[in-house]
Amino acid sequence: MQPAAGRWFPPHQSGDPMTLSMYSMTVPFYSSMLSNLEHLLSKAEAWAAERKIDPAVLLNDRLAPDMLPLKRQVQLVTDHAKGAVARLGGVEVPPFPDVEETFAELHDRIARVRDFLHSVPEANFAGAEDKIISMKVGPMDMSFPGLQYLQGFSVPNFYFHLTAAYAILRHNGVPVGKGDFFGRG
């Protein structure tokens, strides 16, 4: 069933109905939102260049003294995407050391994570909704059935850090808006 012509769809997705599966809930959305993050970072970088602002000022800014700076927010967005896809897809979580200090390095990390997301076979996700996912978060042992891990932990964390990154840009006056958060503009 196709919707009426001329209506807006998120550009990263066709209008085709999707089958409900742990794969379809995960890889397409994380991948497209990571593209949107690249779009936001590209706009921030161009804006800084135009105004002769040292990119490091943006990359190290934070909203409160005990919150994480932009570069760490970006690293964590990618960590939650690759962590979920690896754990639900039954492969090792690829370790990515947190060494990025420039926009170019963050772009490279995002691209590597998107490549990883698309490298895990869809068939691996069969039944992942009730597979028990166990992990250490700081000092805490956590276990969740797969659906709860995805929708109650991974997705909230992913958007938490993505929105924190966006909010740091907005608070600095970078000319981005909600449309950019969704990859438009």
Place this chain on the structure above:
Amino acid sequence: MQPAAGRWFPPHQSGDPMTLSMYSMTVPFYSSMLSNLEHLLSKAEAWAAERKIDPAVLLNDRLAPDMLPLKRQVQLVTDHAKGAVARLGGVEVPPFPDVEETFAELHDRIARVRDFLHSVPEANFAGAEDKIISMKVGPMDMSFPGLQYLQGFSVPNFYFHLTAAYAILRHNGVPVGKGDFFGRG
């Protein structure tokens, strides 16, 4: 299958495996995250009272002059939750006028939305993943298959506004952290 004793689960969810459905992806998570928002607002309110800060200062604060203030972020979090559950559950979206000006009124709105979420019968969500959802967002007509509407529009918007609310509190020095975002602490 039960996980080992002593492990941490989000308090709002049992450790039981969940069936993958549009209902199980939606109502339990929106409901529990709305509880977490109430927890965040309660801490903010208590902190303001203790320091003799007018609650309206927090409720009208924003991270950038052209971003929305805390009270509107809270209204929008609830709008995205009730919008998704109504549309996917095949009932009218209940209109809630945006009139709240106090913490007590915001708490009341959140409670009414949680009641609404739990009022929509689970059976209504059968097949909602490929039902076409059409809506107007500002001047734009949007249409999505249900899964794409939920995971690519409603969920990102819900967490966008929830995190924006959290970020406004953090930026004002309200003593909340990531644990509070997940309802602990």
